[in-house]
Amino acid sequence: MRKDLQISNQEIVLHIKDLKKSFGDNHVLKGFNMNLYQGENLVIMGKSGSGKSVMIKCLVGLLEADSGLIRVMNKDITGLDQRALDILRADIGFLFQGSALYDSMTVRENLEFPLRRHKDKFDDNIDTEALVSEALENVGLLNAIDLMPSELSGGMKRRIALARTLILRPKIILYDEPTSGLDPITAKEIILLMQDIQKKYKTSSLIITHDVDCARAISDRMILLIDGIDYATGTFEELASNEDPKIKAFFKH
Numbered sequence: 001m002r003k004d005l006q007i008s009n010q011e012i013v014l015h016i017k018d019l020k021k022s023f024g025d026n027h028v029l030k031g032f033n034m035n036l037y038q039g040e041n042l043v044i045m046g047k048s049g050s051g052k053s054v055m056i057k058c059l060v061g062l063l064e065a066d067s068g069l070i071r072v073m074n075k076d077i078t079g080l081d082q083r084a085l086d087i088l089r090a091d092i093g094f095l096f097q098g099s100a101l102y103d104s105m106t107v108r109e110n111l112e113f114p115l116r117r118h119k120d121k122f123d124d125n126i127d128t129e130a131l132v133s134e135a136l137e138n139v140g141l142l143n144a145i146d147l148m149p150s151e152l153s154g155g156m157k158r159r160i161a162l163a164r165t166l167i168l169r170p171k172i173i174l175y176d177e178p179t180s181g182l183d184p185i186t187a188k189e190i191i192l193l194m195q196d197i198q199k200k201y202k203t204s205s206l207i208i209t210h211d212v213d214c215a216r217a218i219s220d221r222m223i224l225l226i227d228g229i230d231y232a233t234g235t236f237e238e239l240a241s242n243e244d245p246k247i248k249a250f251f252k253h
């Protein structure tokens with residue numbers, strides 16, 4: 001049975017319909033559609049400059065779309081005020097390129113920071129210490145708790161950034177190029193970690209990547225963003241065996 005049929009009665013946690021965004025004459029998104037189902041790993045692949053970041057920014061409200069519908073857990077984000085958007089954002093974790101840890105803070109302080117920022121999400125007597133330890137254990141780096149970011153390798157920084165994302169128990173995680181800049185072995189470790197986390201917390205993940213090996217390993221389903229639209233959707237195997245030259249171009253090494 002096809003994967004998209006298997007999951008068709010699952011809850012949709014992210015829904016994008018006919019999303020359009022232009023910058024002057026540069027028509028970046030020309031009617032992009034996407035559904036992310038509860039518990040799945042959906043990979044979006046597109047060439048550099050195809051509009052993947054623009055799509056993500058529209059999704060989290062950092063850019064205003066020209067038209068189209070974006071629903072996050074059944075809420076239309078275009079209709080939300082800043083406060084409602086902030087509450088919704090607490091349910092969405094991001095792992096952006098470059099990890100962006102605060103260089104002047106220890107690992108512990110980097111993890112405490114989002115807890116303070118989103119304290120509404122937790123009750124008053126949360127055990128910060130326990131949450132920080134658990135998040136670090138999840139990424140296998142409890143022993144790095146008192147280190148500064150400058151003392152961490154690239155792979156460790158990526159893991160800590162993931163722990164910082166996880167500490168808020170997001171329902172959805174958006175990964176922007178999670179393996180970029182990492183050597184193949186470290187990239188594989190990050191992929192395994194993403195899989196473990198998905199299993200443990202049943203999160204739904206949207207993963208933007210250029211890395212074909214990452215897409216193969218992690219995706220339940222994929223969407224190819226080509227010419228501003230969701231040009232093709234399917235499993236890795238379905239897309240990798242497609243004869244359309246525009247699709248083939250992604251899979252040849």
Ligand SMILES: Nc1ncnc2c1ncn2[C@@H]1O[C@H](COP(=O)(O)OP(=O)(O)OP(=O)(O)O)[C@@H](O)[C@H]1O
Nearest residue numbers: 023026028046047048049050051052053054055210
């Ligand atoms: N704020 C902006 N103002 C004007 N043009 C923009 C803006 N943001 C993005 N663009 C344009 O939108 C297009 C898509 O950019 P985007 O960053 O989404 O590409 P991408 O697919 O994420 O690329 P990469 O894989 O290289 O990160 C590019 O032509 C870019 O110049």
